[in-house]
Amino acid sequence: MILQIISAFFATFFFAVLFNVSKKELIYCGLVGAIGWLIYLFIFKLSNSIIFSNFISALSISIMSRILAKLRKMPISIFLIPGIIPLVPGTGMYKTMYAMLNQNFEEAAFYGAQSLQIAGVIAIAIIFIASFDTLSHKRTE
Amino acid sequence: MNFKLLLKFAMQAGEIMLRSGAETYRVEDTIMRILSVYDLEIIEVFVTPTGIITTIDDQKIEMTTKLKRIKSRSIRLDKVALVNDLSRKYVEGQISLKDAIEELKIIDKTPPYHPLIIISATSFTSAFFTIVFGGNLRDCLISLSIGIILGIIQRLFINLQVSRFLTDIICGFLIGFSALLLTTIIPLTNLDYIIIGSIIPLVPGVAITNAIRDTIEGNLLSGISRGIEALFIAISIATGVGIILKLWFHF
Numbered sequence: 001m002i003l004q005i006i007s008a009f010f011a012t013f014f015f016a017v018l019f020n021v022s023k024k025e026l027i028y029c030g031l032v033g034a035i036g037w038l039i040y041l042f043i044f045k046l047s048n049s050i051i052f053s054n055f056i057s058a059l060s061i062s063i064m065s066r067i068l069a070k071l072r073k074m075p076i077s078i079f080l081i082p083g084i085i086p087l088v089p090g091t092g093m094y095k096t097m098y099a100m101l102n103q104n105f106e107e108a109a110f111y112g113a114q115s116l117q118i119a120g121v122i123a124i125a126i127i128f129i130a131s132f133d134t135l136s137h138k139r140t141e
Numbered sequence: 142m143n144f145k146l147l148l149k150f151a152m153q154a155g156e157i158m159l160r161s162g163a164e165t166y167r168v169e170d171t172i173m174r175i176l177s178v179y180d181l182e183i184i185e186v187f188v189t190p191t192g193i194i195t196t197i198d199d200q201k202i203e204m205t206t207k208l209k210r211i212k213s214r215s216i217r218l219d220k221v222a223l224v225n226d227l228s229r230k231y232v233e234g235q236i237s238l239k240d241a242i243e244e245l246k247i248i249d250k251t252p253p254y255h256p257l258i259i260i261s262a263t264s265f266t267s268a269f270f271t272i273v274f275g276g277n278l279r280d281c282l283i284s285l286s287i288g289i290i291l292g293i294i295q296r297l298f299i300n301l302q303v304s305r306f307l308t309d310i311i312c313g314f315l316i317g318f319s320a321l322l323l324t325t326i327i328p329l330t331n332l333d334y335i336i337i338g339s340i341i342p343l344v345p346g347v348a349i350t351n352a353i354r355d356t357i358e359g360n361l362l363s364g365i366s367r368g369i370e371a372l373f374i375a376i377s378i379a380t381g382v383g384i385i386l387k388l389w390f391h392f
Contacts, residue, residue: 011269
């Protein structure tokens with residue numbers, strides 16, 4: 001499990017390099033990814049629900065990115081994009097495709113629906129935090 | 142005050158941001174803020190992922206409209222941050238318009254990471270994500286080598302200007318093929334983890350996140366188009382991987 005979290009750090013770090021994030025911010029990107037994955041694993045152990053743990057993890061990643069964006073005076077996307085990547089339902093989509101290839105449509109529907117749910121809760125988590133953002137914008141203006 | 146020059150600066154700043162993968166609403170916001178420094182009567186900015194239209198009008202000046210079409214895009218989040226910073230400095234009055242335009246030119250020429258760094262980052266991304274998703278050390282090493290191939294192929298296709306979707310189909314195919322080949326030769330490996338980890342560098346992270354953020358900010362048009370872009374990229378990757386899996390298990 002510790003190995004997974006360390007890997008999540010480096011995975012997010014190098015993913016940020018692919019998007020040309022400047023050198024100074026790379027470590028923060030890695031941290032967001034690692035903490036996000038730690039929260040995911042932790043909540044998953046507690047609740048045993050993939051959807052719920054994705055939601056909580058995406059929520060905390062959005063909050064961390066928001067705080068870092070304020071502190072480092074950077075656009076939020078620099079931390080949010082790499083940080084959220086480990087949660088993207090790649091596994092679910094792969095399993096959906098695999099089941100479809102084998103004409104196993106029952107399984108395909110299950111994994112497909114699960115991937116959609118995960119994508120949905122991640123979107124809602126990002127929207128949730130971003131809405132607070134828009135709110136505070138309008139108040140200061 | 143030379144309003145033409147101001148408009149030029151605002152448009153160029155917006156163009157660089159949009160080309161580098163900024164959210165559409167951020168581009169609109171930046172152009173708006175730059176132009177709002179002088180109390181102009183009318184400022185209208187309309188940005189979609191493929192173009193920018195801006196109009197300014199006031200009693201003192203002639204109405205001016207500028208249109209800029211964005212054709213090619215490459216993800217350069219460093220440039221987004223730099224332009225964002227520059228526009229903030231300009232709006233706060235820390236830098237003159239002339240200097241800001243000069244600065245913008247320098248920002249636009251910022252070199253990306255060296256191709257070798259990008260290729261190794263691709264392979265490390267694949268390798269580490271394989272572990273994150275549950276693979277063992279052998280899987281990780283296989284992903285590392287697949288990642289190197291993937292990085293080189295991607296580089297090559299970018300230089301040849303092959304379309305993103307074709308690139309993704311071919312890359313998915315190659316990932317599937319090398320994963321199948323290597324897992325057949327090397328025992329105690331997990332095909333699933335290797336493939337899932339290796340396709341991560343292809344995942345359209347920017348399109349996905351921007352689609353969500355643009356939609357919430359009310360930029361519905363760009364939200365939809367970015368969402369469709371992400372969907373088609375995902376389908377391309379799945380097609381590539383699917384074809385080779387089907388062929389492999391068939392023969």
